[in-house]
Amino acid sequence: MKDELLFCPLGGSGEIGMNMNLFAYGKPGEHKWIMVDIGVTFADDTLPGIDLIYPDPGFIVDKKDDLLGIILTHAHEDHIGAIAHLWPQLKCKIFATPFTAVLIKEKFKEKNIDVTKFLKIVQLNGTVNLDPFKIEYITLTHSILEPNGLRIETPAGVILHTGDWKIDPEPLIGEKINSDRLKEIGNEGVLAMICDSTNVFSMGKAGSELDVRKSLLNIMGSLKKRIVMASFASNVARMETAFYCAEKTGRQISLVGRSMHRIFKAARQCGYLKNVIEPIDARDAKKIAREKIVYLCTGSQGEPMAALMRISSNTHPDVFIEKDDAVIFSSKIIPGNEKKLYKLQNQLVKDGVEVISEESEFVHVSGHPNRDDLREMYDWVKPQCAVPVHGEHRHMIEHMKFAKEMKVPHPVQVENGDIVKLAPGKPHVFDKAPSGRLYLDGNMSVEEDAQSIKDRKNISANGYMEVTILITAKGNIHKRPVLTFRGLPVYDVDEFIYELEEAIEKTTRTFSIKSKKQEFNLIDALKITCRKCAKDFTGKRPFININLVRI
Template sequence: MNLNAYGFGPPEERQWIIVDIGVTFNDPRAPGVDVVMPDPTFLEGERDRLLGIVLTHAHEDHIGAIGRLWPRLRAPIYATPFTAILTREKLKEGGCDGEAVVHEVALGGRITLGPFDIELVTLTHSIPEPNGLAIRTPLGLVMHTGDWKIDPDPLIGDLTDEAMLRRLGQDGVLAMVCDSTNALVEGTAGSESDVRRTLAEVIRAQPGKVAVAAFASNVARLESAMYAARDCGRSIVLAGRSMHRIVGAARSIGLLADMHFVDEEEAGYLPDQALLYLCTGSQGEPRAALARIAAGNHPHVKLGQGDSVLFSSRVIPGNEVAIGSLQNALTERGVKVITDRDFAIHTSGHPCRDDLRQMYHWVRPQIAIPVHGEARHIAEHAALARTLQVPQVMEIKNGDLLRLAPGLAAVIDETPHGRLAFDGKTLVEIEARVFRDRRIAGQEGVLAVSLVMNRKGAVLSGPDVRLRGLGPEDEAARDRLLDQLETAAEEAIKRAEGPLRQDEDALEQMLARTMLKTAIRLLHKRPLVEATVHLL
């Protein structure tokens, strides 16, 4: 996920812009949560001097948090038309579409926000209208690349604006904040046009129904699958809410205008060899269309023997198990699973090492700031920048306040930072106790003990012990375990003396400690213990 902020001026008068506000998915520290976003507490405190939010493109990790976090920031939003459409949908989801103002900016357009003169730079990526930002200030120009690659034949959108990048380099670039996603990969990212040819060949060779699982935001990939379907005499069926949403946004700016789609219900009346489904769920998301198809509970789409699913996407780190399970489920139904390990049906939207070398050659920054990647990607990107003779290379962490000018670049402070999980309808800090308890309960089980005492210290009821996700399944063995746990609780109560027997909180803490120690001794487990004492 991405949230970058640029400030200009002394601390007490500093003016700010934000570039992108995105989400990430499935943080293991927050079980039961699908969406995680950056904590904007620091920037919320600077809100009076926040001039605007500029969005580079419409991927979830760049705009996904805008609807939930905008009420805490309340700044005008700037985006190109395709990104603006999807941003307004995000704001509507967050309930703030009636308040937030989204200004549409033309491709290659320019925005002036206080001391920041921002020019959009056309790049190529795996979504329509990707932009870098040339951010001019009185102290120098910062090139913020956003997500990018160098695609010589991008199919949708213009080529990378090499002339402008060279011009920026000639004028002098103070710093470049640059994508590190593929910094470990030699060579170039490759072209979408190569994927289009291979995808068409693979689809043409399949006998039954074909489903293509891809990132819905990769409109060029969707278009490639649609052309292949049309050339093979297959009708195109969209499966999944995100697929409908992105296709609708693309058509609103003139893309995919010549494509005809068949409803899921209508598709059931067509021959198998006349169908191609475009499905969400390439990352194994449990509620996506492809997961429901694999489980056999999709209301309209059924795949089986003789059918094929093409995974035209990369595996995002952390999703390996979910994707493997999904592919196994499809295989068990007799479906042929085809991935980019079988054919070149996917190419990355991020720069590999030769792409990075080319960008540095064009832009020639004085300071390299690798971002957008894990620690090893950023470290490798930094090492590459040093070999390219960039005068200063800064490896920064979340929360670092980096001074770019005047003087040498340096980290001068650490701002409050963290992650928020969207849990149900609530934003919760990812380090909150609720997630700690949830992790323990999921891994170790739950033990609850309760009893009722009078004010004289006599036990009126209990102790009653309940187990969830813990202990043996055999009923007799479970009863013996419960007896041992209840005996341990009784003995602990007998040992409590004087004022302790009149203090509910102290009794609960003592019981919880006793139950945890007993569970460790009997079960070699450390369950989540909930102790309740009622004094009457």
Template sequence: MTEAKPKQTMDFAPDALHFVPLGGAGEIGMNLNLYHHAGKWLMVDLGVSFGDETTPGVDIILPDTAFIEERLGDLVGIVVTHAHEDHLGAIPYLWEDLRVPVWCTPFAAGFLRAKLQETGLQDKVPIHVVPLGGKVKLGPFDLELISLTHSIPEPNALVIRTPAGTVLHTGDWKLDPDPVIGLLADEDALKKLGREGVTAMICDSTNAMVPGWSGSEAAVKDSLTELFGRWKETRIAVTCFASNVARLHSIALAAHAHGRRVALAGRSLWRINEVARANGYLTDLPPFLTEREAAFVPREKLLVICTGSQGEPRAALARIANDDHPDVVLERGDVVIFSAREIPGNEKSIAKIQNGLMRQGVQVVTADEEFVHVSGHPARDELVQMYQWVRPKVAVPVHGEHRHLTVHAALARDCQVPEVIVPDDGAAIRLAPGPAVTLGHVHAGKLCIDGKRIVPLSNMAMRGRTRMAQSGVSMVTLVMTPRGDLLADPKVTAMGLLEEDEITEEVADLTARVRDAVERLSKTARQDDAQVKEAARVAIRRSFNSSQGRKPLTEVHLVRI
């Protein structure tokens, strides 16, 4: 499944401690982190990212695991920090190339098992459940989980102890003083770790550019309770990240405070609800209504929680905005609250849904107008607090684009961290002994799910599809004698290039241009298939470049009779 690469022979000294990110460094999402010591490798997280307008036909992007596949005999396992897709979502697709056990906490295990059912691996992947705050030894790595807070239950920092040094891998986190669901961040454990001595901290950078603190989920609950009280005679819908179990809890409590029943609309919400209740979360709430049941609840007594906060075209809210949901209907005067921040790149998709809702006379409320969301990642003051507790010798910012990593690195230096390394995917970093240093780079590519295949994102088919989406496609068919005489007019087809009212005229012009280009070739050249095809291709591309400023992907089929 992975892209074939020559085996890389970089020397990883067995007595040293190394860090090699294959995803999530220089980007948000697709997290895959490797640690090396004593000849063994540990993988922390194996996540996905998602396609956009630059990857037509691709929804899911995966990290390329070719580097570690060459060393499978030395890979001791995968540890998952928490249950977000960008940290475990690639396991169902890539596990058969790795075939090692997975360790995670109960909620992440439940979520992963549900995802594995979609690929038929639920009985094949060995999943070891580690209790909150638990410890496990994998090869030369002594591991300890430290509970933190985030926008999903059971987020964990991972302490990795080796004879060469100790690493704190934070995963995704924040310092929420009232998280509504789950434990508080284990401040005592972090301080204790700082006193013991930490070689390096590999730390979340998502909100390194945001001043202050990220805010508390409990404050969002109070704000939603006040907001819901403003609309007494209308239907209310709220969209949020399905994985944010605390937000589901906050929305439900706020709705119940105003006598509203709560329904879920969207498959991923029901999956999270099932996993959450199986692990002891949301159990203080009555069962949620189905979409079908919601259709029979009076308008003023209903609140619907919907998938689709990021503009996903197949999500429940998109169908509601298009007025084609089979059960959930919004009317003029109803309200939709976007209880989430938009992920960069999703702005157009989200705007499309909001426009569809507004055309129906539905009021749209976002985090720009009202306090309906807090981030799950640490703002600058939280990062400072973490550095004060942990006091690492080396800071390695990850989980962010380069602008986030660079700002985070400057903050770490301000916090008096002696050494700071800003990595990118594939960087092979020696953390200890001696000064931290980047030794070089290993292969760290991207794969994608293309229909039923997993292929390199940069392969010929994907490059061609991108060109087709951006520049259109033209096809030319030529029928000639072996001596080079045209037996019929060239047949020209253009896709994604011509308006309906100009097709006849433009195709006639293109046909004439191709005929002229071929007939201007010498007699010898007309007998050469390659020269004939190139003349026709150039004629088409020059015509479109002159009229539209485009150079379409052009294929020429030549038949000699």
């Protein structure tokens, strides 16, 4: 049987977030695997109590003895966020450039896992040999430090996995995109390119951080009072811009929010942000005149616990904001966050604060390739096969059309779990791997249909009722049942309790509770009775818990 080269996304194809990609080479049944990225996505209000969601790695956990390593392209949460949760099931080597490695170490530290033996730091534009894969890191530009594409060389041909990227002619911090090497790679021949689809609907070019800096300097120069700027902490170039603009406008700068401090520290540790003014502690910034300070803070998406939300609701211990101050949202709205973000902006405007966002001024550029950036990448790389990833289905289908426009002979459309045979023969989806999502519930990984989530959804929609019934040795009810309920719209509590007690007594009279089986039957009957009674009285069907206590 011939050796084959496979690609399989377990996350990030058909959605934006939680990227996890697998590559395999070898004879059927004897494949060696590598994983590229291991990210999370964030839960919304439909999942009470859930913060993080990540791909189910079950398919590769079964093959972990043949997994040669996890290769990380860059340090955004949707590419590294699941590592400390899932790595203990895989226990393989991890490869990352210095800045990404610093943030990875912190994630493991929080979990008390010593990963030193397994974490291998790769220098920028460095190589990793994991026979039969030879992996070369290629410096790209994106909205974070040290974004890398991967040239993956195998005996069957070369794959270029772009990771997240754009073409930024002036990234301000870090190297420019290594276009010379990309052209060389294209000339040497590329079997397949696995490529970012996020901005495929956006025309023109993604734009440069330098242009944002010029615009922000103008905006800040015209503001007279306190300035609060919110952006993604991971965008170190934007962070440096905030420092630069503060200095140029004669202001001090203070960082607010845990992520801002964490990323600032990590960037400094890796030799970045060396020539900026020193930030001052938010407690000391209180003593500085309003027109002499810039606060750079987290919360550009209206996150409830982030610094900006706490500042706007006057619950932040050190930073407050008042009429005629200005808040600059130097970021884009991530789809799904509109509601909470507009709520925050409306509150600020109502309080007399000036709000400046991408809707009114030029304050942000994306980190992903617009159509002209994509065109340039395809011209350089000239792949035989294109596999769009990192997008919802609408993005990936549009990217498929674009690849055909670019005369790519074999574009292949995928979704999570598809196994693509890239070689030998014409690239095509030929099998399906089990794929799905895991939810981080507290500190446990649970399945999508976990009972804990179903119960919480039920309680949040319908309320909760607990009934405790005391049973004598002869099997009779002793006194009245003890009733507790929460989240039910009950106005006349006494009447509701009276009706419930009546219904409960009527049901229990029909049972003789001598055996365990009869106990279970009574519990089931009582649940039906209480739910019916609650439905008739309130219109709700609460989550019901029945306790039988023998005395």
